[in-house]
Amino acid sequence: MTLKNLTAIVTGGCSGLGHATAIALREAGANVSLFDLNEELGATRVEELGSDNTLFTKVDVRDEASVQDAIDATTHKFGAISLVVNCAGIAPAKRLLDKEGNPAPLGDFQKTIDINLVGSFNVSRLVAAAMAKQAPINDEGERGLIVNTASVAGYEGQIGQTAYAASKGGIIGLTLPMARDLAPLGIRVNTIAPGVMGTPMLLAMPEKVQDALSANVQFPKRLGLPEEFAKLVIHMANNSYLNGETIRLDGGLRMPPK
Template identity: 80%
Template sequence: MKLNGATAIVTGGCSGLGHATAIALREAGLNVALFDLNEELGSQRVAELGANNTLFCQVDVRDETSVSQALERVAAEFGDIHLLVNCAGIAPAKRLLDKEGKPAPLDGFQTTIDINLVGSFNVARLVAAKMASQSPQGEANERGLIINTASVAGYEGQIGQTAYAASKAGIIGLTLPMARDLAPLGIRVNTIAPGVMGTPMLLAMPDKVQDALTANVQFPKRLGLPAEFAKLVVHMMDNAYLNGETIRLDGALRMPPK
């Protein structure tokens, strides 16, 4: 798929993996729409990335009206939508039973599933409808690409990660059937499952915490770089034969129980 001049939407695009992805996409010549809740940070990111080719939309990924209105803004500003990267998510930690034997609150589990899994599906389905109405492009007759963000926790959830692991396993499970659903329309679907990534939040932690997180990373023996996540996004867009796949980006990490 042609990168230069294409248009991408990045949910959670103002921070962490989403921010790194937005930077890489702008450097590749794409117009980028940032879907995020943080309006103040959104204005800052637009100024950093270039107001002529960057748009911020305050979006709750769980809400159909919020997403639909933002998509109309993107279409009015940039036209066709060629790429969606779902990075919006939360990562709470809560054991199923606390030290007193009380069960974890149900609303915390539901919120995590709603944002990480339902939110990703909600944005994907609405963007797919927009992509389906567009003219195909290139030798592969592509109409678009959807990239969701899972986690190695979707395979090896740790103690306290029941909600997070379940949400990410759900995203992994969405990948192939969603790709099969959209294949006749020329829309691809892939997922990236990152390991421990050096987002600003993790890099602000003490060295001993970072060392513990990287103890089971095989090579390179470090936190993953958000820019490496972004490079994989760009490659997925460029490689038309990559479809229906979940790729672990983790330095051969396999998560221990805790």
């Protein structure tokens, strides 16, 4: 898939991994549609990336109507959609039982699953329906690519990460069956499972916390860069034989219990 003049949707596209991905996609010549809740930041990103080739829509990824309206706005401005990168998500931490033995609130667990897992599925299914109606973009019959964002926590969830690890493990589990479902339509599905990434949220933490998080990274001995996540998205788009795969992006990290 050659990205020049194609259109990509990036959920959570105004900050962190999504913002870095949006920049890389624009540099590759793609139109970018940002799905996010932050309207003020969305306006800033459109100005930065260029209003002719960038669109922002306020979207709750859990809500079918919200997502469908944003897809419709994207196709109205740019035409066919060839790529979606699901970066929207939250990362709460709470032990199953607190120090007094009280169970974690069920609503907190449900919210994490709804945003991270159900939200990714919701956007993917609705974008796939739009892609399926489009003409192939190359001689192999490719119509599009879906890239979901998991985490190494989906394999090695730490203490306090029951909700987050479950949501990301679910995304890993979605990858192959979703790819198989969409293969006859020429739509690929891949997942990236990042390790500890230097997003603005993490970089705002004290240096000693950052050092502790990167202590188990093998090489290079540092936090991952959002730009490195974006590079992998670009490679997944360019390499049409990469399908149904979850790739860890973690410097050889294996997460300890805490």
